[in-house]
Amino acid sequence: MADSTFRAPKGTRDILWPDSARWRALVDAFADVVGAAGYTQVVPPMFEHVEVFHRLGDATDVVSKEMYEFLDKGGRNIALRPEQTASVVRAFAEHRPVVPWKVWYAGPNFRYERAQKGRFRQFDQVGVEALGPDDPHLDAEVIALAWRFYERLGLRRVTLLVNSLGNPEDRARYVEALTAHFADNRDALSEASRSTLERNPLRVLDSKRPEDADLVAAAPRMDDHLSDDAAEHFARVCGALDAVDIPYRVAPGLVRGLDYYLRTTFEFVAEALDAAQDAVGGGGRYDRLAEEMGAPPTPGVGFALGVDRTLLACDAEGVFDAPEAAVDVFVVDTCGGDEAVLLTDEVRRAGLRADRAWDGRSMKAQMKAADRSNAAVALIVGEEERAAGTVTVRDLRGDAGQQAVARGDVVEVLRSRLAPPTAT
Ligand code: AMP
Numbered sequence: 001m002a003d004s005t006f007r008a009p010k011g012t013r014d015i016l017w018p019d020s021a022r023w024r025a026l027v028d029a030f031a032d033v034v035g036a037a038g039y040t041q042v043v044p045p046m047f048e049h050v051e052v053f054h055r056l057g058d059a060t061d062v063v064s065k066e067m068y069e070f071l072d073k074g075g076r077n078i079a080l081r082p083e084q085t086a087s088v089v090r091a092f093a094e095h096r097p098v099v100p101w102k103v104w105y106a107g108p109n110f111r112y113e114r115a116q117k118g119r120f121r122q123f124d125q126v127g128v129e130a131l132g133p134d135d136p137h138l139d140a141e142v143i144a145l146a147w148r149f150y151e152r153l154g155l156r157r158v159t160l161l162v163n164s165l166g167n168p169e170d171r172a173r174y175v176e177a178l179t180a181h182f183a184d185n186r187d188a189l190s191e192a193s194r195s196t197l198e199r200n201p202l203r204v205l206d207s208k209r210p211e212d213a214d215l216v217a218a219a220p221r222m223d224d225h226l227s228d229d230a231a232e233h234f235a236r237v238c239g240a241l242d243a244v245d246i247p248y249r250v251a252p253g254l255v256r257g258l259d260y261y262l263r264t265t266f267e268f269v270a271e272a273l274d275a276a277q278d279a280v281g282g283g284g285r286y287d288r289l290a291e292e293m294g295a296p297p298t299p300g301v302g303f304a305l306g307v308d309r310t311l312l313a314c315d316a317e318g319v320f321d322a323p324e325a326a327v328d329v330f331v332v333d334t335c336g337g338d339e340a341v342l343l344t345d346e347v348r349r350a351g352l353r354a355d356r357a358w359d360g361r362s363m364k365a366q367m368k369a370a371d372r373s374n375a376a377v378a379l380i381v382g383e384e385e386r387a388a389g390t391v392t393v394r395d396l397r398g399d400a401g402q403q404a405v406a407r408g409d410v411v412e413v414l415r416s417r418l419a420p421p422t423a424t
Pocket of ligand 1: 083121125
């Protein structure tokens with residue numbers, strides 16, 4: 001068997017501590033930010049009947065090239081979810097909750113993509129979906145939540161791009177104009193864009209190939225094809241963003257990868273990342289999707305943010321650091337270990353994080369383990385301490401030295417030593 005058998009498959013990876021702690025802290029921060037706006041969590045399945053995802057557009061790469069599809073043992077055509085909006089809207093159509101239905105999610109998606117830095121075959125997203133209202137202020141709320149979340153992480157170099165793809169009729173008229181423009185100049189297009197033109201004309205606007213640049217720059221603009229109604233909706237979205245001081249740039253060429261978007265679309269770009277993976281999140285309106293899944297006509301808007309890329313952006317900006325230690329306290333017991341059983345239990349029950357050494361090792365070996373744990377404080381119990389009914393509390397990372405503490409006062413002393421410094 002090949003050496004790669006016992007390695008994570010291409011495009012996947014194991015997330016070990018401290019990255020795993022950071023990953024969870026990110027999801028916790030997200031849950032906090034969106035929870036404060038009344039969004040509740042939804043946990044959809046990781047696989048669905050493949051038809052659910054065909055609603056993303058058969059011509060999109062996500063559906064036509066990248067989907068993990070298989071027949072299950074019951075002969076059902078199943079796909080691992082490549083994103084979660086379709087699943088959440090399917091859940092909406094199935095359960096018909098009261099609107100507005102404002103939900104958030106976090107979890108992995110699967111796409112058979114070319115694996116590279118910031119692009120995986122299994123990757124996590126956090127996101128929200130809001131179904132019911134057609135109100136442009138809801139679009140602005142959703143966009144603002146993503147923005148406030150980035151702020152909460154400490155990211156400063158994120159650019160928000162917004163656009164409107166218009167009502168379905170506007171979008172159709174625009175696609176027609178765009179197709180005519182590119183078809184008239186077909187020979188000047190790159191080969192890749194000629195093939196994109198046939199499948200999905202809007203996506204030609206995404207081409208980064210130098211030979212396409214002039215034609216893309218000269219292409220008809222979406223904003224010239226907006227109906228009054230769609231233009232008014234977009235103006236109100238922008239007005240609400242202005243009102244809450246969220247900076248953005250209108251990007252008439254922003255079309256995004258999935259077919260279901262109508263009217264408002266947006267994307268967040270991390271300036272600190274390389275252009276190949278600088279999109280950290282995006283979303284928009286998908287007013288027809290619920291209806292296509294069998295629900296009464298219900299507008300919707302949402303976004304998905306890539307967890308892996310957002311963390312890469314945090315690395316690049318030097319914010320939202322990984323924790324340095326998994327525990328605060330390390331118990332060193334050279335009397336056989338019984339004291340360590342009691343002390344760790346007591347400290348943990350007091351809400352502090354504590355670990356200990358194992359296998360009855362020497363004082364020196366245990367102190368080395370304590371150092372390696374990066375805990376702030378060691379609790380040391382030797383024969384002397386045991387006889388005196390005390391514990392030695394030793395500072396491992398600062399210059400507070402050590403003190404002998406009565407056994408009954410340990411938790412109190414730890415609490416005061418470990419209290420976060422008050423800001424001045
Ligand atoms: P999408 O669902 O394609 O609109 O993507 C939303 C966000 O998810 C992107 O901006 C990326 O941050 C992230 N993302 C999408 N595909 C991948 C992938 N293959 N690997 C890592 N992150 C991804």
